[in-house]
Amino acid sequence: MSYARTEKGWVREIGAAPAGYRPADQPGLPSAWWRLNRRYTLYMWREMSSVFVALWSLFFLNQLNQVRRGEAAYEASVAARRRPAWIAFHAVTLGFAIVHSVTFLLAAGKGPTLRVGDRRVPERAVAAGAFAGWAGASLLVLLVLLLGGRRDTDEAEGAAG
Amino acid sequence: MTTSHDQGPDRTEPFWWGLFAAGGGLTALFAPAHILFQHLLGPGGLPAATANYQRTRALTANPLVRLYLFALTSLSFFHWAHRFRYYVMDFGVLGARRAIAALCYGSAILGALGAARTLIRLPGRDE
Numbered sequence: 001m002s003y004a005r006t007e008k009g010w011v012r013e014i015g016a017a018p019a020g021y022r023p024a025d026q027p028g029l030p031s032a033w034w035r036l037n038r039r040y041t042l043y044m045w046r047e048m049s050s051v052f053v054a055l056w057s058l059f060f061l062n063q064l065n066q067v068r069r070g071e072a073a074y075e076a077s078v079a080a081r082r083r084p085a086w087i088a089f090h091a092v093t094l095g096f097a098i099v100h101s102v103t104f105l106l107a108a109g110k111g112p113t114l115r116v117g118d119r120r121v122p123e124r125a126v127a128a129g130a131f132a133g134w135a136g137a138s139l140l141v142l143l144v145l146l147l148g149g150r151r152d153t154d155e156a157e158g159a160a161g
Numbered sequence: 162m163t164t165s166h167d168q169g170p171d172r173t174e175p176f177w178w179g180l181f182a183a184g185g186g187l188t189a190l191f192a193p194a195h196i197l198f199q200h201l202l203g204p205g206g207l208p209a210a211t212a213n214y215q216r217t218r219a220l221t222a223n224p225l226v227r228l229y230l231f232a233l234t235s236l237s238f239f240h241w242a243h244r245f246r247y248y249v250m251d252f253g254v255l256g257a258r259r260a261i262a263a264l265c266y267g268s269a270i271l272g273a274l275g276a277a278r279t280l281i282r283l284p285g286r287d288e
Contacts, residue, residue, distance in 0.1 A: 030188075031253050044248075045238040047244050047248045048248070050241040050244040051238050051241060053188050053237050053240070053241070054198060055202075056192065056195075057233070057234040057238065057272075057276075058234075058235065061275065061276055061280075063198075063211070064221060064279060064280070064283065065279045065282075067214070067218050067221060068284060069216075071214040074217065078211070079176075081200060081203075081204060081270050082204040087200075089200065089281055090196055090201050091201060094193060094196045094197055094201060097188070097192045097193040097196055100185070100188065101189040101192075101193055104185050104186065104189040104207055105189055108186075110264075111272075134189065134190050135192060137190040137191050137256050138190075138191075138193065138194035141195055142178070142198055144210070145199065145209040145210050145211065146208065146209065148210040148219070148220040148226075149213070149216030149218070149219035150210075150213065150216065151218065
């Protein structure tokens with residue numbers, strides 16, 4: 001074992017760095033680091049979900065913009081979204097959106113420490129609340145989509161009839 | 162005393178993180194239902210309001226609905242921007258951090274302005 005003299009005194013010399021080693025002040029990872037294990041891979045897929053959800057927002061806004069252009073333009077955009085390519089996009093986006101929801105709502109239980117009196121609310125209880133909120137929000141969206149705008153449509157049809 | 166923040170900590174981070182978290186929460190709660198009911202079950206026959214021009218027009222004439230749609234869509238852009246900023250780094254692009262952040266958040270701001278413009282210009286109840 002050899003020793004070397006440094007400013008701080010004698011230190012034991014360590015062996016040569018293994019191949020691929022990078023010192024801490026020169027961070028770097030193999031380009032495919034996220035394929036090294038399943039957690040990393042899931043993390044990267046989860047991050048990708050935001051791309052699909054933002055794209056969906058853009059397309060949804062574009063569809064809503066057709067309302068301003070009139071009935072024919074709007075109906076055309078609705079008809080276009082029945083095409084297989086759009087259905088495939090929305091199916092993939094739903095998958096990503098669900099990955100986002102599950103991971104985000106599970107994380108909700110890990111963030112703040114909630115207390116009731118002296119007791120800490122368990123992580124699972126917070127996550128359960130978040131998932132109940134998700135179910136409630138989804139039900140609300142369904143109800144508004146099923147019932148929304150009906151009265152105005154009836155009035156318009158009544159006036160037309 | 163003036164200091165250069167170019168290499169220092171990003172002091173705007175909490176602000177962007179706040180928008181990211183708000184967007185993440187809102188889209189986690191509401192986006193899957195919209196996608197499923199409007200764009201997958203809607204074309205399959207579910208009588209969703211968005212499949213019909215008159216009903217969509219009536220619904221979006223409501224200011225509360227517009228406000229909700231603005232929050233949902235614009236915050237989803239900020240949620241994307243914050244994740245994508247770091248996603249680029251995760252793929253090994255470690256330089257030009259400020260430029261990449263500006264590009265991501267700038268796109269989100271443009272998206273939010275576009276969302277506001279789209280929703281404000283929709284026909285109102287009496288038009």
